[in-house]
Amino acid sequence: MFVTGSYDASVRVWDTNTMTDVYSFDLESRVNSAVMSPIADHCLIATAAAEPQIRLCDLRSGALTHSLTGHHGAVLSCAWSPRQEHILFSGGNDGTLRVWDIRRAAACLMSLDQDNAVDRDPLAETNLAHGKGVNGLTLSKDGTFLVSLGLDEKIRCWDTYSGHNTLVNYGSYFRNRFQSCLEAVVSDADVWPPLIYVPSDDHQVLVFGLLDGRLMARLRGAYGRVTSIEKRPAYQELYSGSNDCEILVWEPSSVNASTTEAISENMLDAWSESEEESS
Incomplete structure (x- = not known):
């Protein structure tokens, strides 16, 4: 099965054997993101929608369980921790990036602050992760780092243990102007140093050192x-989708492209569309 969220205000769970939807949840507002935990025993779908709360849909009961409130304005993105099954991250149109423990009554643990102010309340209203909305959240496979994409056209990398901004500077190459979910991809653990692949509004995918x-x-x-990207596990292949109705397949120009030497400045732009797929 797989999960989809739609601008028609529904979240649907699809059975690939019957090619039909087996569950449907009505959220009554445009759904920006709907995600399931990759490790959890619970069967909850976290949804980010055009409302100031995150709703949790339970596959076991077929109903909405409870809501997480704290954002001011629409929630644009959400992501589950890959190492703690009850920890959820969310990004809102208010520029905040919040960390939740869904088991707690006061579920919001902290609101991340781009300035890392040590004397500030972790839930202070002045804490901001980005200057504008946060519409993309991606975690490294081990859950150590969280990458956020903002409508201020900034990319930030966060230490999930401390909640601090790592202050890595990704330059001013990234373009992001639309209030829709836009997720980066972090390379697999066998790639060192780790890379992030970032879809950009200017018709390209940017590859950065994480x-x-x-x-x-x-x-x-x-x-x-470019509206979406995904990697193929265990292969150095990348898929990108764009609003020109095409899906491109990318692969390194050499078999050693997962190493630092293979993606040096001399090899900038050396990635290409897969010859096998384009023939």
């Missing part, structure tokens, strides 16, 4: 705004 922010490559080929 820990140093260095631009490693620009993947050009889409004729429209």
Whole structure:
């Protein structure tokens, strides 16, 4: 099965055997993101919608369980922790990035602050992760780092243990102007140093070093705004979708492209559309 969220205000769970939806939840507002935990025993779908709360849909009961309130304005993105099954991250149109423990009555643990003010209340109203809305959240596979994308066209990397901004500078290459969920992708654990792949409104995917922010490559080929990307597990392949109705498949130009030497500045833009897929 898989889960979809839609601008028609519904979250649906689909059975690939019967090619039909087996559950449907009506959220009464546009759904920006709907995600399930990759590790949890619970069967909860966290939803980010055009309302100031996160609703949890339970597959076991087929009903909405409870809501997480704290954002001011629409919630644009959400992501479950890959190491703690009850921890959820959410980004709102109010520029805040919140951390939740869904088991608690006072569920919001902290609101991350881009300035890392040590004397500030972790739930202070002045805490902001971005200057504008936060519409993209992606965690590294081990859950150590959280990458956020903002409508202020900034990329930030957070330490999930401390909740601090790591202050990595990713430059001013990223373009992000639409209030829709836009998720980056973090490379697999066998790639060192780790990379992040970021979809950008200017028809390209940007490849950065996660820990140093260095631009490693620009993947050009889409004729429209890149709206989604995904990697193929255990392969150095990347898929990107754009609003020109095309899906592109990318692969390194050499078998050693997962190493630092293979994606050096001399190899900038050396990634290309898969010859096998484009033939």
